[in-house]
Amino acid sequence: MARPEPVVEAPLLELRRISVVGRDRPRLDQLDLQIVPGERVALLGSSGAGKSTLLAVANGSLRPDAGQLLWQGQPPASSGRQRRRQLARIGTLWQDLRLIEELSVQQNLNAARLAHWGWPKALLNLLLPLETEACAAALRELELDPALLPQPVSALSGGQRQRLAIARLLRQQPSLLLADEPLASLDPRLASQLLALLLRQAQAPRALLLSLHRPDLLEGFDRVIGLRQGRLLFDCAAAAVDGARLRALYGSEAEHP
Amino acid sequence: MRPAPPLLVLLPALMLVPLLLALPGLLHGGGWELIVEFAAAALTPSLDPLVLRSLLSGLAVTVAMALLGWGTSLFAGLLLGLASSRTLWRTLLGHEFPAQLIRRLLALPRAIHELLWGLLLLQVLGLQPAVAVLAIAIPYGALVARVVSDLLDALPTANLEALRAGGAPAPAALLTALGPPLLPGVLSYGGYRLECALRSATLLGVFGLGGLGTELKLTLQSLEFHELWSGLWLLAVMVLLESVVGLLRRRWAMPRRLALHQPGVGRRGREMVLALAALLPLMALVGQASGVDLQALTRWQPLPGLGSDHWQEVLDLPWLQLVGGTLLLTALAAGLAVGLAPLQLLLTAPWPWARRLVGFSWMLARLWPPPLTLLLLLFVFRPSLFTAALALGLHNLGILGRLLREGLQDQDPSAQQALLAAGSGPRLALLYGGMSGVARSYLAYGAYRSDVMLRETVVVGLAGAVGLGSQMLESLSSFAWDQLAALVLVYALLTLAGEDLSDRLRRRLLATA
Numbered sequence: 230m231a232r233p234e235p236v237v238e239a240p241l242l243e244l245r246r247i248s249v250v251g252r253d254r255p256r257l258d259q260l261d262l263q264i265v266p267g268e269r270v271a272l273l274g275s276s277g278a279g280k281s282t283l284l285a286v287a288n289g290s291l292r293p294d295a296g297q298l299l300w301q302g303q304p305p306a307s308s309g310r311q312r313r314r315q316l317a318r319i320g321t322l323w324q325d326l327r328l329i330e331e332l333s334v335q336q337n338l339n340a341a342r343l344a345h346w347g348w349p350k351a352l353l354n355l356l357l358p359l360e361t362e363a364c365a366a367a368l369r370e371l372e373l374d375p376a377l378l379p380q381p382v383s384a385l386s387g388g389q390r391q392r393l394a395i396a397r398l399l400r401q402q403p404s405l406l407l408a409d410e411p412l413a414s415l416d417p418r419l420a421s422q423l424l425a426l427l428l429r430q431a432q433a434p435r436a437l438l439l440s441l442h443r444p445d446l447l448e449g450f451d452r453v454i455g456l457r458q459g460r461l462l463f464d465c466a467a468a469a470v471d472g473a474r475l476r477a478l479y480g481s482e483a484e485h486p
Numbered sequence: 487m488r489p490a491p492p493l494l495v496l497l498p499a500l501m502l503v504p505l506l507l508a509l510p511g512l513l514h515g516g517g518w519e520l521i522v523e524f525a526a527a528a529l530t531p532s533l534d535p536l537v538l539r540s541l542l543s544g545l546a547v548t549v550a551m552a553l554l555g556w557g558t559s560l561f562a563g564l565l566l567g568l569a570s571s572r573t574l575w576r577t578l579l580g581h582e583f584p585a586q587l588i589r590r591l592l593a594l595p596r597a598i599h600e601l602l603w604g605l606l607l608l609q610v611l612g613l614q615p616a617v618a619v620l621a622i623a624i625p626y627g628a629l630v631a632r633v634v635s636d637l638l639d640a641l642p643t644a645n646l647e648a649l650r651a652g653g654a655p656a657p658a659a660l661l662t663a664l665g666p667p668l669l670p671g672v673l674s675y676g677g678y679r680l681e682c683a684l685r686s687a688t689l690l691g692v693f694g695l696g697g698l699g700t701e702l703k704l705t706l707q708s709l710e711f712h713e714l715w716s717g718l719w720l721l722a723v724m725v726l727l728e729s730v731v732g733l734l735r736r737r738w739a740m741p742r743r744l745a746l747h748q749p750g751v752g753r754r755g756r757e758m759v760l761a762l763a764a765l766l767p768l769m770a771l772v773g774q775a776s777g778v779d780l781q782a783l784t785r786w787q788p789l790p791g792l793g794s795d796h797w798q799e800v801l802d803l804p805w806l807q808l809v810g811g812t813l814l815l816t817a818l819a820a821g822l823a824v825g826l827a828p829l830q831l832l833l834t835a836p837w838p839w840a841r842r843l844v845g846f847s848w849m850l851a852r853l854w855p856p857p858l859t860l861l862l863l864l865f866v867f868r869p870s871l872f873t874a875a876l877a878l879g880l881h882n883l884g885i886l887g888r889l890l891r892e893g894l895q896d897q898d899p900s901a902q903q904a905l906l907a908a909g910s911g912p913r914l915a916l917l918y919g920g921m922s923g924v925a926r927s928y929l930a931y932g933a934y935r936s937d938v939m940l941r942e943t944v945v946v947g948l949a950g951a952v953g954l955g956s957q958m959l960e961s962l963s964s965f966a967w968d969q970l971a972a973l974v975l976v977y978a979l980l981t982l983a984g985e986d987l988s989d990r991l992r993r994r995l996l997a998t999a
Contacts, residue, residue, distance in 0.1 A: 290907045317909030327904035331491045331922040340918050344909030351914050355493035401908055 239302030240265045241405040241436050242287055242319075247296035249282050251459075256282040258459040259296070264405065267433030271447055271467070272440040274456035275479055280440040283456065284409050287438065288321045301404075317344035320403030322427075324410045326394040328382045334393060335378040338364040341401035367396040371426065388419055395426060406431055408439040412446065420446065444475050491925030492917050495828045498932065501821020505879075508872040517865035520709070524862065527711035531719055541701055541717050548687045548697035550776040551615065555622025556683035557769040560676050560762075562623065563630025566592060567672075570631055571638040573664070577646065577656050589635065596628035597978035597985070599941045604690045605962055610786050615778045618695045622686050626679055630672075637671045638664060669758055670738060677731040684724050689855045689945060699855060706861055721853045734761075800972045803957065808973075809980065811953030815875050816940040816984075822879030823939070824932035827887035828921060831894070835912040845891065851884030860946050869950035878946045882939055889931055893924040930992040937988035941981050954980070 240263040249257040257279050264270055274280050285291035286298060289305055289312075298305060300319065306312035320341075328337050335358035342360075343351060353359060358378070365375035371392040377385070385393060391411070398406065408427060412420040424439075428449045431437030439450075447453060453470050455462040455478045463474050489497065532538075568574055570588040575581060595603075604621030611617050641664055649659035691699020698717060705714040738758055827848075834840035851859075860877035867873045894916075902919030906912065944955035954977045961969040 288907045290903060313909040313911060315909070316907060319907075319909075321904065321907055323900070323904055325900060327900045329901050329918060329922045331925065332918070333490070336490055336918075340905060340910070341908055343905060343911070343914045343918065346914070348914075351917065352493065352496075355490040 238266070240299070241301055242438070243297075243299040243302070244283075244286070245297040245299070247286060247293045247298065249279075249286065249291065249459075250294045255459045257286065257293070260459070260461055262454065262461070262464070264436050264438055266404070266436050268436045268452060269428055269431050269450045270436070270438045270452045270454060271450040272438060272454050272456060273442070273444055273470075273478060274440075274462075275442060277458075278456045279459040280442075280456055281409055282459070284321070284407050284438070284440060287405075288319050288407050289316055313344050317401065318404045320398040320401045320406050322394055322398050322406070322408040322411050324413060326390055328390060328394060328397070330381075330383045332382060333358060333378065334368075334380050334382060334385070335361065335364045337382055337393065338367055338378075338397050338400045341397045344401075364400070367400045368393075370399060371396045391415070391419070391423060392426075395423070395430075399430060404435055406435060406437045406439075408437070410440050410442060412441065412443075424449065444470065444478075490922070492921040494929060495921050495925045496825070498821045499825030499829050501818055502825060505818055505822060505872055505875065508870075509867065509876070512867045512870055512872060514866070514868045520865045521862070523709075524711045524714075524865075527715050528718075530712055531715035532710075532712040533716070534713075537713050537716055541698065541713075541720055544691070544696075544698040544701040544717070545720050545723070547615070547776060548691055548699065549684065550772050551618040551690070551695075551697060552622065552680070552683040552687035553772055554619040554769055554776075554778060555626065555687065556676075556680050557765050558619065558623035559626030559630055559679065559683075560765070562627035564634055564672065566627060566631035567634025567638065570635040572635075573639050573641070573643060573646070574660060577650070577660055585635070589632075592628045592631055593982055594978055595624050596632065597941070597981040598625060598974060599944050600625050600686045601689060601693060601945050602958065602974065602977075604695055605693065605959075608695065609962075611783065612787060613695070614782055615696070615776050616780065616783055618687060618690045618697070619778060620783070621690060621695070622683055626683065626686075630675070630679065633675050634668070634672055637668055641667055673738065673758055673762070674735060677735060680731060681724070681728060684727060685852070685855070688721065689857070692855050692857045702855070702858055703861075706858060718850075718854065722849075724853055725849060797968065799966075800969050803969065803972075805976070808954045808957050809976065811871055812940070812943050812955065812977075812980065813953075815871050815878070815943050815946075815953050815955075816936060818872065818875035819879035819882065819939050819943075820932070820936035822875065823882035823886050823935065824929070826879075826883050827890045828928075830887065831890065832913050832916055832921075835916045844887070848884040848887040851880050852888065853884075854881065856881040856942070856945050857948055860949055864949070869948075869952075871949070871952045874943075874946040874949035874952045877949070878939060878942060882935055882942075886928075886932060886935055890924065890928050893928060894920050897923045926995045930995040933988040933991040933995065937981070937984045940984040944977075 242262070242264040244260055244262040246259045246261060247257055248255055248259055260279075260283065262283075272280050272283065282291065286293050289298075289300075300315050303315065305315060329340060332340070332355075336354060339346075339354050339359060346354075350359060358364075361378065364378055368375050368377060373389060373392050373396065377389070377393075382390070382393070406427065411427070412424060415423060424446055427437060427439065441447075447467050447470060450467045452464070453467050454464050455470075455474060457478055462478055463470075465474075566588065570585050570592060572582045572585045575583075575585045600621045603624050604618060607617045607620055611620075643663075646659055646663040649663055650656070654662070687697060688699040688702075691697035691701070692703045694700060694703075698720065702714060702717045705711075705717060830844045831841070834844050856877045859880055860874060863873050863877055867876075897920070899920075901923070902915050905915040905919045910918070943953055944958060946952065947955035947957075947959040950956060954973055958970060958973045958977065961967075961973060
C-alpha cells in the first residue's frame with residue numbers, strides 16, 4: 230500500500246532517556262524513542278521485557294522516574310485542561326479492552342469523547358445516547374452492525390468486543406494509537422484480521438505503536454523495536470529483523486518466557 | 487429511554503431539591519452563636535478527670551449493653567434462623583409450612599425499632615441494664631434470623647441431596663453440606679450488626695437508658711460543649727471497632743456487604759467457630775460486671791389495662807397525616823443519604839484531600855446518634871419534618887458513603903484508568919468508569935437502608951409533629967396505652983410493607999446486574 234510521505238513536524242511521541250525503576254532491576258532503562266506521524270511500529274520482546282511499561286509511560290498513565298517525555302514536542306502538562314487535551318490525542322487499545330460492561334455499545338463509544346464533553350452532554354448521554362450517526366459510522370468502519378448500538382456491552386461476543394474496543398479508540402480521534410498485545414488471546418485468523426484493521430487506521434497523520442510477543446506478525450509494519458530487560462536491543466526497519474536479532478531478543482529467556 | 491446505571495445513582499439526589507428549598511425558610515434566626523461555640527469546642531474538649539471518668543464509665547456501659555444485646559441476638563438469631571429455614575424443615579420433616587409460620591411470627595419483633603422496644607420495656611421492667619440489652623436483642627435477633635434463613639435457603643442444595651442419597655442421616659448431612667458455606671455469610675453480617683449494636687446502644691442512652699448516650703444528651707442540653715466533645719471524641723473508639731471488624735472480614739475472606747450477590751468464600755473456618763464459642767463466656771463476664779440481672783426480667787410492673795372506652799380517641803388521631811408524614815420523612819432522608827454520597831465523591835474526585843475530608847465527615851455522621859444531630863440542628867432550624875429528615879439523612883449518609891467508597895475501592899479500576907488515559911476529567915471518569923460497576927449493588931443497598939430509615943423515623947420524633955414516630959413518643963409519655971398499641975401496629979404494618987417493597991426493588995436491581 231502506498232503511503233504519503235511523512236510530514237516533517239514534531240514527533241508524535243518522543244522518549245528521552247526514560248527510566249522506570251522496578252523491584253530488582255529497572256523496568257525501563259534509559260530508553261530513547263521517537264515516533265513520527267505515519268509510522269507503524271511494532272514493539273517486540275518477551276514477557277517482562279518492559280513493553281507494557283513503555284506503553285503506560287507513553288500514554289501518561291505511568292510517570293517515569295527519570296528522563297523526558299514529549300507529546301508532539303510538548304512536555305506533558307501537570308494537570309487540568311491542557312493535559313486532558315494532550316491525553317485525548319493518544320488512544321490506547323488495552324489488552325483487557327476495558328469496556329464499561331454496564332453501559333450500552335453507544336455509551337461506550339461516546340465515553341471516548343468525554344475529554345471534549347461537559348457535564349450536560351455526559352449526563353444526557355446516559356439517558357439518551359448521543360451522536361448516533363458518528364457512533365454508527367465507527368461501528369461500520371470495523372464491520373460491526375450499527376444495530377448493536379443500543380445493546381449492552383455484556384451481550385457482545387468476544388470478537389465483537391475486540392472490534393468495539395477499536396471502534397471506541399477511533400471515536401477518540403487520536404493521532405497516536407497505542408496497543409498493548411491486542412492479539413495475545415485471539416485465534417490466528419482473528420488476529421491477522423484485527424491487525425489488518427489497526428494497520429489500516431494507522432496512516433499519516435496518525436501513527437501506531439503496537440506491542441507483540443510473537444515475531445510472526447510483523448508484515449505491514451514499517452519499524453520494529455526490540456526490548457529486552459527494559460533496554461532497547463534494536464530499532465530497525467521491519468525488513469531488517471532477522472534470525473540473529475530475534476535470537477538475541479528471546480535468546481536465553483526462551484525457556485522461561 | 488432507560489437511564490444507565492451511573493445516572494440511576496444520581497437520581498435519588500433529586501430529593502435534595504425540596505430539602506434545600508425548605509431549609510432556608512426554617513431558620514429561626516437565632517442560635518448561630520451556639521453553633522459557632524459548639525464547633526469551636528471541638529478542638530478544646532474538656533480534659534477534667536471527673537468528666538472523663540464519668541464519660542468513660544458511660545462508654546463502658548454502652549459497650550457492655552451493645553455486646554450483650556448483640557451476642558444474644560446472634561445466638562437467638564442463628565437458632566431462629568435455622569428454625570425458619572425451608573431447606574431445613576424440608577430435609578427433616580418433608581414439609582415447609584413450619585418455616586413459613588415462624589417467619590411470619592418473626593416479622594413483628596423485626597418491624598419495631600429497638601428504641602421503641604427500649605421505651606416499652608422501660609415501662610414494663612423499670613430502669614435496669616437488662617432493658618437496653620433486651621431492646622437490642624429482640625429486633626436484632628429477628629433480623630439475624632431472617633438473614634440466616636435467607637442465606638440458608640439460597641444455598642444450592644445439590645451437595646445436600648448427594649449426601650442424603652448416600653445414606654447420611656438428615657442432621658449430619660445438613661451440617662456438612664450447609665454449615666461451612668453458611669458461616670462466613672452469617673459472621674460477616676454479624677460483624678456488621680455489632681457496629682449497629684454500638685450505634686443503637688448509644689442511641690438508647692440518648693433516650694435515657696444509660697451509658698454514654700445519656701451523658702452526651704445531658705451535656706448538650708446544659709450547653710457544656712467542651713464536655714460534649716470529650717464524649718463525642720470518645721465515640722471514635724467505634725472507628726477502632728469498624729477496623730477490627732474489617733480486619734477479621736479480610737482475614738476470614740468474608741464477603742463485603744456491597745457484594746450482595748457474591749457467595750461468601752471464607753477461610754480459617756475453625757478460627758471462626760472458636761471466636762463464636764469464645765463469645766459466650768465473654769458475654770457472661772460482661773453481664774456480671776455490668777450488673778445485668780436476669781431474674782429482674784421476671785418482675786413485671788403492672789400495666790394499666792387497655793381501656794376500651796378510649797377507642798374513639800384512637801380513631802380520632804390524624805392517621806393520614808401521621809402515615810404521610812412518616813413516608814415523606816423517610817423519602818427525604820433516604821434521598822439525602824443515598825443521593826448525596828455519590829455526589830460528594832464526584833465533586834471531590836480531583837482532590838485527594840477533599841475526599842479524605844468527606845470520608846471524615848461521614849465517619850462523624852455515622853458515629854453521632856441522629857437525635858443529637860437533631861438537637862444541634864434545632865439551635866438554628868425550627869422543628870419540622872425537614873429538620874428531622876436532615877438529621878436522619880445525615881446519619882445514614884455516613885453509613886452509605888462508607889459502603890460506596892468501599893465498593894469503589896474493591897472494584898477493578900481499569901475502566902476508570904482507561905478513561906483518564908483518554909483525556910477524560912477525573913469526575914467524568916469516576917461517573918462512567920467507576921459508578922457504572924457499583925451502581926446496582928449500591929442502589930440495592932440503598933433500598934435496604936431506606937427500609938431501615940423508615941424504622942428509624944421514630945428516633946427523630948423529637949422534632950415535633952413529624953409522623954408516627956413523634957406521635958408514639960407523645961402517647962408513650964402520656965401513658966395513652968391504647969393509642970400506643972394502635973400506633974405500634976400501624977407502624978409495624980408500614981415497615982413490613984416497606985420491607986417487602988425494598989426487597990422487591992433490591993431483587994430487581996440485582997437480577998439485572
